[in-house]
Amino acid sequence: MALDASQNLEDVELLARFAQGDRTAAQVLTARLAPFVFTQAFRMLGDRAEAEDVTQDSLLRLWHAAPDWQPGQAKVTTWLYRVTSNLCIDKLRRRKRHSGEELPEMPDDRPDMERRLQDRARAQALRAALGDLPDRQKQAMVLRHLEGLSNPDIAQIMQISVEAVESLMSRGKRSLAHALAPQKKALGLEDDG
């Protein structure tokens, strides 16, 4: 199928074409979903290499699921959120069994350096604080506040009730607010005020 025509198809339609052996669908779907999976994984893990591992693994699982995919069962992105979250939690648990977490180094080649540095410092502090939360709290916080999903969507992804999601986020937010309080000035939060 032509590349342009494939770009306009829904994920689920592309996945059906993938299951029929359509190379273009495979490429378009990968280009569309890989950044989305990688971003979510990076926000949960804070590590590029681990996020790439999870991205690769999540997509391979999707390809294997494609032939048996039921169009009405779930949105492809919801399914991917769930798989990616679970893979990230596995990585976090394995990481906790080993040594302390190292924050990633990222290239800094963009303009607006001051703002970038502040974003970096804040993001690292937030990731470190998120890393100390229980895994399910962290998962809910990332999906809500970094991925921007609604509570019902998060409930579906985490396979819990909306009330349970709200409870997880309430506790997570309270923990973050206390954990990050000593760094308020250093993170330039008073200037935002």
Add this chain to the structure above:
Amino acid sequence: MDKDFSPPPLNDQDLDALFASAQRDTPELDPEFLTRLQVQAVAALPDTAAPKLPRLGVFGVLSQIVAQFGGWPAGAGLAMAGAVGVVIGVSPPDAVLDITSAYFQTESLSELSGIGFEAEFNWEDS
């Protein structure tokens, strides 16, 4: 008297600012990595283009073996020959009995065929 010096927790606005920073600070996907993922996706495509080989049962395997020897007509001939062989073995005709008894009662092939070794290897004449 002890005083609690722990700072007050961040408010919602502070937390929102941190989340906004973290959203902006997410790295982009490496294009080379994306290319690798696309190659993997194509490699993972279900093989729908190639016709699937039917699973062969006992009959199928037998058909393939028979086909090697010329198909079912040849197979039928082979089966008939095998059956005749069994009949001859179980209930041999007299002519066959004569030949086999003559064979097993003699000591050498030359006696059975009536040709002596001397005729074949005529050492003294050479």
